[in-house]
Amino acid sequence: MANVRLDKINRVYNNVTAIEDISFEVPDGEFWVLLGPSGCGKSTILRTIAGLETASSGNLYINNRLMNEVPARQRDVAMVFQNYALYPHMTVAENLAFGLKMRQVQPQMMQEQIHKVARSLSIDHLLNRKPKQLSGGQQQRVALGRAIVREPQVFLLDEPLSNLDAQLRDDTRAELKKLHQRLKITTIYVTHDQTEAMTLADKIVVLDQGKIQQIGEPQTVYAHP
Ligand code: ADP
Numbered sequence: 001m002a003n004v005r006l007d008k009i010n011r012v013y014n015n016v017t018a019i020e021d022i023s024f025e026v027p028d029g030e031f032w033v034l035l036g037p038s039g040c041g042k043s044t045i046l047r048t049i050a051g052l053e054t055a056s057s058g059n060l061y062i063n064n065r066l067m068n069e070v071p072a073r074q075r076d077v078a079m080v081f082q083n084y085a086l087y088p089h090m091t092v093a094e095n096l097a098f099g100l101k102m103r104q105v106q107p108q109m110m111q112e113q114i115h116k117v118a119r120s121l122s123i124d125h126l127l128n129r130k131p132k133q134l135s136g137g138q139q140q141r142v143a144l145g146r147a148i149v150r151e152p153q154v155f156l157l158d159e160p161l162s163n164l165d166a167q168l169r170d171d172t173r174a175e176l177k178k179l180h181q182r183l184k185i186t187t188i189y190v191t192h193d194q195t196e197a198m199t200l201a202d203k204i205v206v207l208d209q210g211k212i213q214q215i216g217e218p219q220t221v222y223a224h225p
Pocket residue numbers: 038039043
């Protein structure tokens with residue numbers, strides 16, 4: 001687990017400011033949601049934390065360590081995107097194992113961790129299937145599992161439910177909440193969906209045109225829209 005702190009982060013693309021003066025600190029183990037309309041800078045913030053984007057100015061700390069110069073693969077961060085990209089030729093178990101391969105985990109330990117994460121996402125009966133034999137919701141659960149199987153310090157999710165139909169979205173959202181309650185990984189979740197923000201967040205960061213409008217608990221943010 002780790003805290004994540006952004007200190008006056010700016011990102012400018014060819015003279016256009018995508019995010020401006022972004023400062024907040026997510027404490028260890030909390031679930032924060034970045035909420036705002038398309039183009040307000042949510043993904044840019046998330047990608048900067050992951051190391052997929054470089055800030056134009058400002059500082060990023062994970063676990064109180066300055067990350068500005070640390071490459072993405074050396075950050076203990078896992079990210080899940082809207083379009084869960086599973087490896088089509090691999091089974092669910094192999095897809096989950098892929099999240100661990102980089103880490104040279106011993107086979108016995110690997111099996112234990114795969115089964116643990118599969119149970120916690122209710123996909124343990126699907127381990128021998130290929131992605132095309134799964135529903136969209138099941139595939140996204142596998143993508144979530146692959147990201148967290150190595151127990152990263154920080155979990156980043158970019159609109160992970162937006163490609164699912166309404167029922168699956170509700171189910172997967174509930175699974176995600178349970179998963180967080182169990183693992184308590186520091187999580188930052190991007191969405192434009194107020195219901196998702198409301199049900200998942202410890203704190204909501206409301207963004208508009210690259211700037212923070214408000215930071216608060218769901219009730220507070222909704223009392224004063
Ligand atoms: P989102 O679903 O987050 O709104 P977008 O469709 O805006 O995604 O962006 C998808 C990808 O294109 C991202 O990697 C983003 O960095 C990039 N992108 C977004 N806007 C622009 C732009 N104006 N010029 C170049 N690349 C962009």
